[in-house]
Amino acid sequence: MRVLVSGASGQLAHAVRRTWQDHELILPEESVLDLGKREAIFSVVAEVRPDVLINCAAFTQVDRCESEADLARLINATAVGWLAEACEAQHALLIQISTDYVFDGTGTRPYREDDPTNPVSTYGRTKLEGEWQAATCTRHLIARTSWLYDAWGKNFLNTMLNAAAQGRSLRVVDDQRGSPTTCRALARQLKVAAEEGWQGLMHATCQGETTWHGFAKAIFEAKGMTVDLSPCATADYPTPAARPAYSVLDGRRRKSLGTDLMPDWRDALQDVVDHPEL
Numbered sequence: 391m392r393v394l395v396s397g398a399s400g401q402l403a404h405a406v407r408r409t410w411q412d413h414e415l416i417l418p419e420e421s422v423l424d425l426g427k428r429e430a431i432f433s434v435v436a437e438v439r440p441d442v443l444i445n446c447a448a449f450t451q452v453d454r455c456e457s458e459a460d461l462a463r464l465i466n467a468t469a470v471g472w473l474a475e476a477c478e479a480q481h482a483l484l485i486q487i488s489t490d491y492v493f494d495g496t497g498t499r500p501y502r503e504d505d506p507t508n509p510v511s512t513y514g515r516t517k518l519e520g521e522w523q524a525a526t527c528t529r530h531l532i533a534r535t536s537w538l539y540d541a542w543g544k545n546f547l548n549t550m551l552n553a554a555a556q557g558r559s560l561r562v563v564d565d566q567r568g569s570p571t572t573c574r575a576l577a578r579q580l581k582v583a584a585e586e587g588w589q590g591l592m593h594a595t596c597q598g599e600t601t602w603h604g605f606a607k608a609i610f611e612a613k614g615m616t617v618d619l620s621p622c623a624t625a626d627y628p629t630p631a632a633r634p635a636y637s638v639l640d641g642r643r644r645k646s647l648g649t650d651l652m653p654d655w656r657d658a659l660q661d662v663v664d665h666p667e668l
């Protein structure tokens with residue numbers, strides 16, 4: 391398959407580059423495939439004529455989205471509509487990556503694909519609008535994921551390791567629950583999904599759940615590091631954007647579609663620690 395990837399400089403695109411190597415990959419830089427520019431999208435998609443377009447680009451800085459809502463909507467929603475239109479013209483499959491933040495976090499069991507959405511932040515709202523836009527393409531796959539990280543990229547794992555390397559005491563929130571998910575696991579699952587022709591909406595996170603504090607503890611254990619780490623409450627550190635307190639996603643639709651590759655989050659973390667290079 392010829393596969394066009396947007397957001398080439400991000401961490402998920404980095405993992406796609408490593409895991410989809412048996413397909414023809416085209417990863418234009420942001421200056422070429424700028425999602426803020428409709429004409430750039432149409433011209434690149436028409437030139438590449440992809441079988442699959444994976445949209446790894448997004449305005450992912452959750453707090454900044456509150457103060458830059460217009461830009462968040464342009465990149466996370468409006469541009470996805472343009473991608474959908476451009477893919478439709480090429481009969482391409484559009485893979486759109488979405489988020490657990492489309493839910494409000496008041497649930498008490500893992501969220502299913504058909505549970506009502508109710509985002510509590512601008513990021514979540516614009517990503518939900520992006521889902522609606524992606525669904526205007528006949529051939530679409532929307533994958534909601536959560537707490538993405540890997541050995542490479544700007545993410546919680548590297549934030550924790552850098553802070554610990556400076557010898558800092560760390561307080562990490564212990565009242566938000568979710569599923570840490572490695573970019574490599576998601577990239578592998580997306581590859582199989584595209585190869586097997588999955589379409590529609592699916593949840594794609596690593597299995598199991600923890601809190602950010604539990605995740606931090608597991609990171610330091612896996613690395614064999616002794617760090618002064620203590621739990622705190624979300625209320626202790628107010629942020630511009632609200633986060634769902636509980637955003638575990640139920641993976642039953644993914645499991646019903648075919649080959650389920652998503653590992654347990656602890657095994658996935660160990661894999662990243664043992665094999666930082668994909």
Ligand SMILES: NC(=O)c1ccc[n+]([C@@H]2O[C@H](COP(=O)([O-])OP(=O)(O)OC[C@H]3O[C@@H](n4cnc5c(N)ncnc54)[C@H](OP(=O)(O)O)[C@@H]3O)[C@@H](O)[C@H]2O)c1
Nearest residue numbers: 397399400401402424425426447448450487489535537538
């Ligand atoms: N990270 C998470 O925890 C998480 C959780 C759930 C879902 N997701 C979703 O997963 C997907 C991949 O996220 P990620 O973690 O890989 O994020 P990331 O590392 O921040 O990558 C996103 C990339 O998009 C690029 N981008 C921003 N504006 C753009 C534009 N106008 N045109 C082209 N590219 C642009 C960014 O470039 P700059 O850095 O130069 O701005 C960045 O390289 C996103 O859809 C995100 O919403 C992420």
